[in-house]
Every structure is written in structure tokens, then in C-alpha cells.
Amino acid sequence: MRPALGSRAGSPAAVARVIVAAPRGFCAGVTRAVDIVEAALERWGPPVYVRKEIVHNRRVVGELAAKGAIFVDEVDQAPADRPLIFSAHGIAPTVRVDAASRQLRTIDATCPLVTKVHSEAKRFARQGYELVYIGHEGHDEAIGTMGEAPEAMHLVQTVEDVAKLDIAADKKVAYLTQTTLGVDETAGIIQALKERYPALASPPKEDICYAATNRQLAVKRLAPNCDLLLVVGSQNSSNAHRLVEVASEAGTAAHLIDGPADIRPEWLKGASTVGVTGSASTAEAAVQDVVAALRPGKVEEFQAVEENVFFNLPPELR
Numbered sequence: 001m002r003p004a005l006g007s008r009a010g011s012p013a014a015v016a017r018v019i020v021a022a023p024r025g026f027c028a029g030v031t032r033a034v035d036i037v038e039a040a041l042e043r044w045g046p047p048v049y050v051r052k053e054i055v056h057n058r059r060v061v062g063e064l065a066a067k068g069a070i071f072v073d074e075v076d077q078a079p080a081d082r083p084l085i086f087s088a089h090g091i092a093p094t095v096r097v098d099a100a101s102r103q104l105r106t107i108d109a110t111c112p113l114v115t116k117v118h119s120e121a122k123r124f125a126r127q128g129y130e131l132v133y134i135g136h137e138g139h140d141e142a143i144g145t146m147g148e149a150p151e152a153m154h155l156v157q158t159v160e161d162v163a164k165l166d167i168a169a170d171k172k173v174a175y176l177t178q179t180t181l182g183v184d185e186t187a188g189i190i191q192a193l194k195e196r197y198p199a200l201a202s203p204p205k206e207d208i209c210y211a212a213t214n215r216q217l218a219v220k221r222l223a224p225n226c227d228l229l230l231v232v233g234s235q236n237s238s239n240a241h242r243l244v245e246v247a248s249e250a251g252t253a254a255h256l257i258d259g260p261a262d263i264r265p266e267w268l269k270g271a272s273t274v275g276v277t278g279s280a281s282t283a284e285a286a287v288q289d290v291v292a293a294l295r296p297g298k299v300e301e302f303q304a305v306e307e308n309v310f311f312n313l314p315p316e317l318r
């Protein structure tokens with residue numbers, strides 16, 4: 001195993017300058033989901049059960065588990081006498097039906113912006129559209145949204161997938177997207193869809209959420225001024241991977257790390273300015289741990305855009 005930066009006691013890998021991107025870290029949907037688990041623990045006491053990871057971040061999940069949250073994969077793994085929370089990524093209707101059939105007390109931490117895409121899926125399906133869903137196969141959000149209208153859904157992940165779509169010529173076609181996709185890459189797929197289906201219907205408002213868009217914009221503008229960009233986030237975080245891609249497309253070496261222990265000394269060779277950001281499910285403390293581990297001569301913040309979004313807790317936890 002290669003040595004990790006954090007394990008080299010007495011040999012600080014000082015970099016001259018760290019520039020921290022803003023906006024970064026927790027979005028409004030993640031803040032709400034984490035607050036829901038904490039409020040449920042306070043209200044009903046531990047344990048509370050959570051179906052899937054509440055957000056895709058190892059540290060956040062670990063901290064909530066330490067407080068008494070138990071993460072399960074499916075509804076039938078939760079006991080009938082404890083609350084069950086649905087994660088921020090949303091669920092297919094079949095999951096809701098399973099929980100109702102067991103008469104579980106459920107709390108829905110689905111991000112309101114994901115719920116909006118679910119509503120669009122139902123509306124388009126009701127109106128007889130075939131739905132092209134631009135997203136990542138197997139991602140919790142994609143599974144949940146596609147589950148709203150499984151008979152009408154067609155998943156595409158790349159421009160090449162558009163050419164392979166098999167939709168009857170007499171069908172109306174609409175598209176939806178996962179909320180955390182890369183803005184530029186998705187624009188290319190949408191363009192290919194429009195060329196293939198000139199009457200393509202669009203969602204009323206962009207599905208890629210404000211938080212994914214803003215974090216990508218900050219990285220896009222910051223990366224050209226850095227020798228290296230570190231994205232703090234977990235491997236199963238879709239929006240974290242998109243941030244790495246955005247930096248790479250700008251020509252800057254970029255890596256996704258969970259924390260200081262993942263930093264490789266060789267990445268820092270010749271890197272005097274290091275950019276740092278956190279994905280939408282990364283707590284600020286995790287970003288600051290990475291900044292501290294870099295032992296920078298100076299730390300600056302680069303703010304691409306201001307954010308001021310907040311979502312209320314569900315009524316039963318307010």
C-alpha cells in the first residue's frame with residue numbers, strides 16, 4: 001500500500017497555497033436529510049432505521065450510526081416498532097407500498113428537488129410520453145425516479161446511448177435528468193436527443209440541481225488556477241465524481257478523497273497551489289481536515305456564486 005499523507009508524522013507536506021472553492025459541501029437537501037435523522041433520534045430515541053445511506057458520504061453515515069441510526073438496504077430489514085427514514089435520493093413507489101403494508105412509521109428525507117423530478121416523471125407518463133432518463137444505472141436516485149413510471153422509462157448515460165434508443169416513431173418523447181449530473185456532459189446528451197427527436201419535451205425547469213451546478217461552476221473557474229484539485233467526498237457520491245471530471249476537463253489533475261489519509265504524497269510534488277472542494281454530501285469538517293493536512297502557507301477562498309437555499313423539515317419533526 002502506498003503511504004498516505006496523514007501517516008507521515010514529522011514530515012509535513014506543506015503546500016504554498018490552498019484555495020478552497022465556494023459553494024462547497026452540504027447542499028440544502030443533504031442538510032435537511034441529516035437534520036431529519038438527528039431530529040428523529042432526538043424525538044424517538046435510538047435506534048432509528050434508515051433505508052440506504054441517508055446521503056452518499058462515509059463520514060456522515062458513520063457519525064449518524066454512532067448516534068444510533070441503523071442503515072438497512074430494504075424495508076423488511078427494519079423492525080415494525082421503530083421509525084424508518086427514506087434517504088435523500090428518493091424511493092420508488094413500490095418501497096412506499098412495502099413500508100405501508102408493514103404499517104411502519106416512515107419519514108421521508110427525499111430532497112424536494114428529487115421529488116420535483118418524480119412529479120415530472122408521473123406527469124409525463126400520465127400524458128402518454130416515453131421518458132428518456134439521463135442518469136447513472138444503479139444509482140439510488142435513478143432507481144427511485146425510474147420506478148415512478150417503469151413502463152415508460154429509457155435510461156441513457158452517454159451520447160452513444162441516444163443512438164441505441166428503441167422508441168416507436170409515433171410516440172411522444174420527453175427527457176428528465178438525475179439531479180447531480182455534469183452540466184456540460186448532460187448538455188451534449190440533450191443536444192443529441194433533440195437531434196433524434198425534434199419534438200422532444202423538456203422538464204419545465206432544469207433537473208440538475210442548483211447545488212450540483214454551483215459546485216461544478218466553482219471548480220470550473222478555480223481549477224485553471226491550481227496545480228492540483230482535491231474533491232473531498234465518497235466514492236459512491238455521483239456529484240463528487242462530476243467535480244473531479246470538471247477539474248480534469250479544465251486540464252488540472254484532480255482526485256476524489258474521503259479524507260487526509262487518502263492524499264498521496266506524489267500528488268503534491270511540484271504542486272504549489274492546491275484547490276480543495278467538498279461534494280454536496282461532504283461536511284465542512286471533512287474539508288477543513290484536508291486543508292489542515294496540507295499544511296498550507298496560506299488559505300484563500302474562491303467564491304463563484306452565493307447560495308441561500310433552505311428546505312424545511314417534514315411537519316412531524318418541526
Ligand code: SF4
Nearest residue numbers: 027029111113179209
Ligand atoms: S444535490 Fe441537489 S438534489 Fe441532491 S440532495 Fe442536494 S439539493 Fe437535493
